[in-house]
Amino acid sequence: xxxxxxxxxxxxxxEGALVLLRCNYSSSVPxxxxxxxxxxxxxxxxxxxxxxxxxxxxxxxxxxxxxxxSETSFHLTKPSAHMSDAAEYFCAVSDRGSGNTGKLIFxxxxxxxxxx
Amino acid sequence: GAGVSQTPSNKVTEKGxxxxxxxxxxxxxxxxxxxxxxxxxxxxxxxxxxxTGAADDSGLPNDRFFAVRPEGSVSTLxxxxxxxxxxxxxxxxxxxxxxxxxxxxLFFGEGSRLTVL
Numbered sequence: 353x354x355x356x357x358x359x360x361x362x363x364x365x366x367e368g369a370l371v372l373l374r375c376n377y378s379s380s381v382p383x384x385x386x387x388x389x390x391x392x393x394x395x396x397x398x399x400x401x402x403x404x405x406x407x408x409x410x411x412x413x414x415x416x417x418x419x420x421x422s423e424t425s426f427h428l429t430k431p432s433a434h435m436s437d438a439a440e441y442f443c444a445v446s447d448r449g450s451g452n453t454g455k456l457i458f459x460x461x462x463x464x465x466x467x468x
Numbered sequence: 469g470a471g472v473s474q475t476p477s478n479k480v481t482e483k484g485x486x487x488x489x490x491x492x493x494x495x496x497x498x499x500x501x502x503x504x505x506x507x508x509x510x511x512x513x514x515x516x517x518x519x520t521g522a523a524d525d526s527g528l529p530n531d532r533f534f535a536v537r538p539e540g541s542v543s544t545l546x547x548x549x550x551x552x553x554x555x556x557x558x559x560x561x562x563x564x565x566x567x568x569x570x571x572x573x574l575f576f577g578e579g580s581r582l583t584v585l
Contacts, residue, residue: 361508386573395472396511396559396576442510453524454499454563456574458510 354379354445358459366467371415371430373462375443378424384446385426386456387417391439399441402426413437438466470494472577474560480583481550489545489580493562500543501574502535503559511559517543550584557581 359374377383387399400411407419417428426443440463444456473492481487493500499518503511513527517537528534532550537543547554558581561574 356510358510388576393578395578396561396574398573401573444510447513453516453518454574455501455513455516455524456511457513458503461508461510 354383354447354457356443356445356457356459358441358443358462360462361460362463362465364465364467365433367435368432371428371433371437371464373428373441373443373464375417375426375428375459376424377426377443377445379445385417385419386444386446387411387415387426387428388442388444388458389439390442390461396442399428433464433466435466435468438464440464472560472562472575474558474577474580476580477578478581478583480585482585483550483552485550485584487547487550487582489547489558489582491543491545491560491562491577493541493543493560494575495541497562497564497575498540499563500537501561501563502543502545503561505557505559505579507556514545514558547582550582552584555582555584 355378357376385402388396389399390396399415400409402409402419410416415430417426440461442461443459447455475490501516502514505511515535516524520540532548535545557579559579561576563574
């Protein structure tokens with residue numbers, strides 16, 4: 353069965369600093385991996401996805417993530433944080449083991465705080 | 469509408485009451501998902517529809533929870549005899565992808581916040 357672990361429930365960075373949000377996955381089949389962002393009082397929005405093409409995936413708002421099979425990781429990074437990046441971030445793996453339904457298994461989430 | 473619409477946005481009810489939460493997916497999306505998000509947690513899968521049928525209801529916590537999608541579009545999540553532990557944000561998502569071709573993303577609504585007193 354697939355699962356996701358996000359290391360660090362809360363990350364705080366200064367504006368302009370590197371953002372690194374960690375995600376490790378467990379999957380018995382080649383995974384499809386996703387990062388979603390949830391701004392206050394808004395729905396979940398897709399940042400980027402990995403579906404077995406290029407291992408370095410670029411998403412919206414300057415975010416990117418690298419799929420590392422050897423480390424079973426899919427960490428999210430951004431070179432320079434903006435105040436507007438403050439939100440909750442969720443890593444998710446697609447549950448391809450049960451009929452490829454598109455069902456996502458989410459991590460616990462990481463709250464990103466950006467300090468001026 | 470352009471996105472996934474969920475109503476009500478907020479629902480306060482008393483323990484033991486019956487609740488219905490509605491989801492209107494993006495037009496043309498055949499797949500529809502219900503998730504539950506408790507405070508400080510990630511979304512937890514409840515049920516998945518492909519068209520009118522519930523293809524996977526393995527996440528429903530017990531028989532008090534039920535969902536329907538009679539015409540393959542709008543879905544209703546029904547909770548009977550609500551308990552305080554049912555308090556959460558209930559999220560709906562839709563997708564164009566059919567079973568076996570799920571490289572697409574899920575489009576989420578803003579959720580229905582349920583509070584059971």
